[in-house]
Amino acid sequence: MMRTRLSSTELGDCFGRCCSLAVSAVACILLWIAPCIVLAVDEGTLEGGKEQGAPAFHVPQENLTIYEIAPRLYHRKGESLVRATGKDCRECHVSQAYPQGDFFGWEHRKKWTLHWWMFSASMFVMLLGIYSTVVLWRRGRSPSLHHPVHWPSVMRATAKEVIMGERVKRQSGLRWAVFQLISVAFMALTVVFALIVVQRFLLPLVGVTADRAGLFLDFSADFLGGCIFVGILLAIYRRIAERGGYFKTEAEDIVVLLLLLGIVATGFFLESCRLAVVDPQPKIWASFLGAAGASVLRTWDLPWTGIRFYVWIFHAGLVFAFFAYFPFSKLFHMVTTPVAIVATASEAHYKQRQ
Amino acid sequence: MDDKKQEELIEDTPTESNAEEKPETAEAPETQDLPAQTDSDEPEAGKRIRIKNLSPRQLLELDTCTRCGECVQWCPVYAQDEKDDLTPRAKAKAFRKILRAQDGILSTLAPPDSWVAKKLNLKGRQEKRIERFIQGLYECSTCGQCAYVCPSYIDTVELWEGIRKSIVSAGYGPLENHLALTSSVKAYDNPWMQPRSVRDKWAKRAKKQKQIEKVPKNLSKEKAEVLYYVGCTAAFDVNIKQVAVNTVKVLDACDVDFGILGVKEKCCGSVLLRVGDPEYERLARENIETFNNMGFKTLITSCAGCYKTISQDYPKIGKMNFEILHMVQFIDRLIQEGKVKFKQEVPMKVTYHDPCHLGRASGIYEAPRRILKSIPGIEFTEIERHHENSRCCGAGGGLKAGYPEVQQKMSQARVRDAVATGATDFVTACPFCYQGLLVGITAEEAPINMRDITEILTRALGVADEEAEDKEEAKKKAKEEGTGIGEQGSGTDG
Numbered sequence: 001m002m003r004t005r006l007s008s009t010e011l012g013d014c015f016g017r018c019c020s021l022a023v024s025a026v027a028c029i030l031l032w033i034a035p036c037i038v039l040a041v042d043e044g045t046l047e048g049g050k051e052q053g054a055p056a057f058h059v060p061q062e063n064l065t066i067y068e069i070a071p072r073l074y075h076r077k078g079e080s081l082v083r084a085t086g087k088d089c090r091e092c093h094v095s096q097a098y099p100q101g102d103f104f105g106w107e108h109r110k111k112w113t114l115h116w117w118m119f120s121a122s123m124f125v126m127l128l129g130i131y132s133t134v135v136l137w138r139r140g141r142s143p144s145l146h147h148p149v150h151w152p153s154v155m156r157a158t159a160k161e162v163i164m165g166e167r168v169k170r171q172s173g174l175r176w177a178v179f180q181l182i183s184v185a186f187m188a189l190t191v192v193f194a195l196i197v198v199q200r201f202l203l204p205l206v207g208v209t210a211d212r213a214g215l216f217l218d219f220s221a222d223f224l225g226g227c228i229f230v231g232i233l234l235a236i237y238r239r240i241a242e243r244g245g246y247f248k249t250e251a252e253d254i255v256v257l258l259l260l261l262g263i264v265a266t267g268f269f270l271e272s273c274r275l276a277v278v279d280p281q282p283k284i285w286a287s288f289l290g291a292a293g294a295s296v297l298r299t300w301d302l303p304w305t306g307i308r309f310y311v312w313i314f315h316a317g318l319v320f321a322f323f324a325y326f327p328f329s330k331l332f333h334m335v336t337t338p339v340a341i342v343a344t345a346s347e348a349h350y351k352q353r354q
Numbered sequence: 355m356d357d358k359k360q361e362e363l364i365e366d367t368p369t370e371s372n373a374e375e376k377p378e379t380a381e382a383p384e385t386q387d388l389p390a391q392t393d394s395d396e397p398e399a400g401k402r403i404r405i406k407n408l409s410p411r412q413l414l415e416l417d418t419c420t421r422c423g424e425c426v427q428w429c430p431v432y433a434q435d436e437k438d439d440l441t442p443r444a445k446a447k448a449f450r451k452i453l454r455a456q457d458g459i460l461s462t463l464a465p466p467d468s469w470v471a472k473k474l475n476l477k478g479r480q481e482k483r484i485e486r487f488i489q490g491l492y493e494c495s496t497c498g499q500c501a502y503v504c505p506s507y508i509d510t511v512e513l514w515e516g517i518r519k520s521i522v523s524a525g526y527g528p529l530e531n532h533l534a535l536t537s538s539v540k541a542y543d544n545p546w547m548q549p550r551s552v553r554d555k556w557a558k559r560a561k562k563q564k565q566i567e568k569v570p571k572n573l574s575k576e577k578a579e580v581l582y583y584v585g586c587t588a589a590f591d592v593n594i595k596q597v598a599v600n601t602v603k604v605l606d607a608c609d610v611d612f613g614i615l616g617v618k619e620k621c622c623g624s625v626l627l628r629v630g631d632p633e634y635e636r637l638a639r640e641n642i643e644t645f646n647n648m649g650f651k652t653l654i655t656s657c658a659g660c661y662k663t664i665s666q667d668y669p670k671i672g673k674m675n676f677e678i679l680h681m682v683q684f685i686d687r688l689i690q691e692g693k694v695k696f697k698q699e700v701p702m703k704v705t706y707h708d709p710c711h712l713g714r715a716s717g718i719y720e721a722p723r724r725i726l727k728s729i730p731g732i733e734f735t736e737i738e739r740h741h742e743n744s745r746c747c748g749a750g751g752g753l754k755a756g757y758p759e760v761q762q763k764m765s766q767a768r769v770r771d772a773v774a775t776g777a778t779d780f781v782t783a784c785p786f787c788y789q790g791l792l793v794g795i796t797a798e799e800a801p802i803n804m805r806d807i808t809e810i811l812t813r814a815l816g817v818a819d820e821e822a823e824d825k826e827e828a829k830k831k832a833k834e835e836g837t838g839i840g841e842q843g844s845g846t847d848g
Contacts, residue, residue, distance in 0.1 A: 133417065139457070144411035245423075330419075333417065339414060341507040344509055
C-alpha cells in the first residue's frame with residue numbers, strides 16, 4: 001500500500017478538502033450546466049433609471065460598461081449627434097455616467113490613452129519573454145516523445161491531474177485546496193470572462209440581448225474572483241504556517257502572491273466603487289461581493305468616481321505588470337505544467353506498472 | 355576474504371597504476387543530435403553549454419518547476435546531505451539561470467566581450483554558477499523518486515541525464531572520480547579495468563569448482579533461444595559473481611535453452627549514460643548490432659541497471675529484434691506457466707528492496723514479490739518504503755563513485771528500514787543494489803543477510819551450493835551465540 005505524506009495539519013486538510021469539494025461542485029454547476037440553461041435569448045431589456053432632463057437619446061444604465069471598454073462602438077451604432085459633435089457620450093451624460101458629477105468624469109477618456117500605452121508596453125515585454133523562452137526550447141533537438149501520443153492517457157491526465165490535481169491531493173489537502181481555489185477558479189474565470197465578452201459586446205452587434213445571462217455571469221465572476229481571493233489568502237497562510245524544512249519561500253513567491261492579491265483586491269474595490277455610485281437596484285446584487293462592498297462605501301461621503309478612476313489605473317497597472325512578469329516568473333508554469341503532465345502521462349502509458 | 359579487500363574490490367576509484375593515465379577522449383559519433391567534441395582536456399573558461407541533446411520538452415520542464423519542495427521531502431540524497439544545491443528544484447532553477455545567462459535577452463544585449471559584460475563580470479559569475487551547479491548535478495543517484503512525487507510530472511531522471519551529457523560535452527564534467535570508470539569502459543568495455551579476456555572467468559571458475567555442470571553456450575559460436583546478459587558487476591566483482599553463477603543454475607534447473615556472450619560481451623553503457631558521457635551511443639549501437647545478429651529471441655539479465663538500459667534506453671538508439679526481460683520477469687513467467695517446481699523449503703523471513711532501475715524506472719514491482727511469495731517456507735514482510743516510494747541505496751547514477759560517503763549513509767538508512775521489519779534476510783534483484791546495500795550492512799553491523807533473489811531461487815530449486823550453505827549455517831550459529839554480525843549471503847567466492 002502506498003504511503004501518502006501530508007505536510008499540513010489535520011485541521012487544514014479537513015478544511016481544505018471540504019472547501020475544495022464545495023468549490024468544485026459549485027464550479028461544475030456554474031460552468032457546465034447553468035450557462036447552457038441560462039444563456040437563452042432575452043428579448044426585453046431591464047429598465048434603467050431615467051434622469052430628469054436627460055436628452056432625447058437614452059443611454060441605458062447597464063450599457064455604461066460598453067462606454068467604458070469601447071466608446072467607439074456606440075459611435076458606430078449610429079449615434080449621429082455624437083458623431084457630428086465629436087463629443088463622447090459622457091460629456092453630455094456626465095450625471096448619468098457619474099451621478100455625483102465628479103470633476104474627474106471627463107478625465108475618463110484620458111485613462112484609455114494611458115491604458116493602451118500600458119497595455120502595449122506590457123504586451124511587448126510579455127511577448128518578448130515568451131519569444132525568448134520558446135526560442136530557447138527550440139534549441140533542444142532530441143525528440144520530446146519516444147512513442148506516439150496516447151490520447152486516452154492525455155485526456156485522463158488532463159481531467160485527473162491538470163484540473164483535479166490528484167497527485168497534489170494525495171500529498172497535501174491544504175495545498176490542493178489552494179490549487180483548486182486559485183488555478184481551477186482562474187481557469188473557470190477565463191471561460192466566464194469569455195462568455196461576458198460574448199454576452200456584452202458580440203451579441204448586441206447582432207441585436208441580441210441576454211441580460212439574465214449577464215446577471216448570471218456577473219454572479220459567476222464575483223464568485224470565482226472570491227474563490228481566487230480566498231485561495232491566495234490560504235496560500236499566504238500556508239507560507240507562514242509551514243515555514244522551514246523543505247518548504248522555502250523566495251522573493252519571487254512573495255511578489256507573485258502580492259501581485260495576485262493586489263489584482264483581485266483592487267478589482268473588487270473597483271467594482272464596489274462603481275456600484276456605490278449607481279442606483280442601488282436589486283439586480284446589482286448579482287455582483288454580490290461588489291454590491292456588499294458598495295453598501296459599505298456608500299456610508300462614506302467620498303468622491304468614489306474619482307477614487308475609482310485612480311484605482312482603475314492602478315488595477316490596470318497591476319494587471320499589465322502581471323502580463324509582463326508572466327513569462328519571467330514561476331507563473332509561467334500555468335502554461336508549461338499542463339503540457340508536461342500530458343506528455344509524461346502519454347509516455348508513462350508505454351511503461352506500465354507490472 | 356576480509357572486509358577491507360572486499361571494499362577495495364567494490365571501490366570504483368582508480369587504482370594507483372591507473373591514477374596517472376589520462377582518459378582517452380575518443381571522437382564522438384557523427385549524429386546530428388550530438389554536439390562536437392572538444393579536443394582539449396581542460397574546459398575553456400566561458401565555454402558554451404550546448405543543449406541540442408535535450409528535447410524541447412525537457413527545456414520546457416525547466417520552466418515547469420513550481421518549487422513546491424515535494425522533491426526535497428522525498429529525496430534520499432538530501433535526507434543524508436542537506437545541501438540545497440543538490441535538490442531537484444534548485445538544480446532546475448540553476449540550470450535555467452545558466453541557460454538564460456548564456457542564451458537569454460541579457461546575453462543578447464550584453465555579449466560576453468562587451469564592456470557591460472566585463473564590467474558586470476558576467477563571465478565569472480556564470481562560471482561560478484556552473485561550478486556550483488555541477489556539484490549538485492552529480493550528487494544525485496538518478497533514483498527517480500522526485501519524478502514520482504513531482505506534481506508537475508517532470509521527468510527528472512531523463513532531464514538530469516540529458517543535462518549531464520550537455521555538461522560533459524562542454525568539457526565541464528564528469529567528476530574526477532568518474533573519469534576512471536568512463537575511460538575503463540571505453541578502453542576495456544567494462545568499468546572494472548579488467549581485460550576483456552577474463553570476462554567469462556566467473557563461468558570457468560564455477561565449472562572448475564563444480565558449481566555448474568558446464569560453461570554456458572557461447573552465442574557467438576552457437577545458437578540458443580535466450581541470451582543471458584551477465585553484466586559487468588556480476589562478471590567482475592568477486593562478491594557478486596555468485597549472482598551470475600546462481601542465475602545459470604536457475605536457468606539450467608528450469609531447462610532453459612540459453613547462452614552467454616562470453617568475452618564478446620560489452621558493458622551495456624549504463625555507466626557512460628548515467629554520468630553523461632556521449633560515448634554511450636557508440637557502445638549502445640554496437641551492442642544493438644551484435645544482439646540483432648545473434649538470432650536469439652529473448653534477452654534476460656539479472657542486473658536492474660542493465661535491464662533498464664537495454665529495455666528503456668537502447669530503443670531510443672536503435673530497434674531490437676528480441677524481447678528483453680529481467681530475470682525476475684522471466685522466472686515469474688515460467689512459474690505462471692507451471693514450468694518451475696520448487697523442491698525445497700526456504701525457511702527465511704525476508705523483505706524486498708525495489709531497485710530504482712527495476713521499480714520506478716521500469717515498473718516491475720510484483721514479479722519479484724510473486725516469486726518470493728510462491729517459494730515454500732518464505733515469510734515475506736513489506737519494508738516501510740516500497741514500490742514507487744522505495745528508498746534508493748545510493749549505488750547508482752554515479753553517486754557511489756562521486757560521493758561514496760553519501761552513498762554509505764543512504765545505504766545505512768535503507769538497511770535500517772530493512773532491520774525494522776524484523777526480517778533476517780534482505781533480498782534484492784540488482785547486483786549493484788546488492789553491493790551498495792552490503793556497504794550499509796557492514797557499516798551498521800546490522801543483523802541481516804544480504805541476498806540476491808537468484809540465491810533464494812537456487813535454494814528453492816534445490817541447486818544451491820552445498821559448501822556455501824554449510825558456511826551459512828555456521829555463520830547463523832555463530833550469530834545466535836552472539837559472536838557474529840550480519841554479512842552477505844553466500845556470494846563470496848571461497
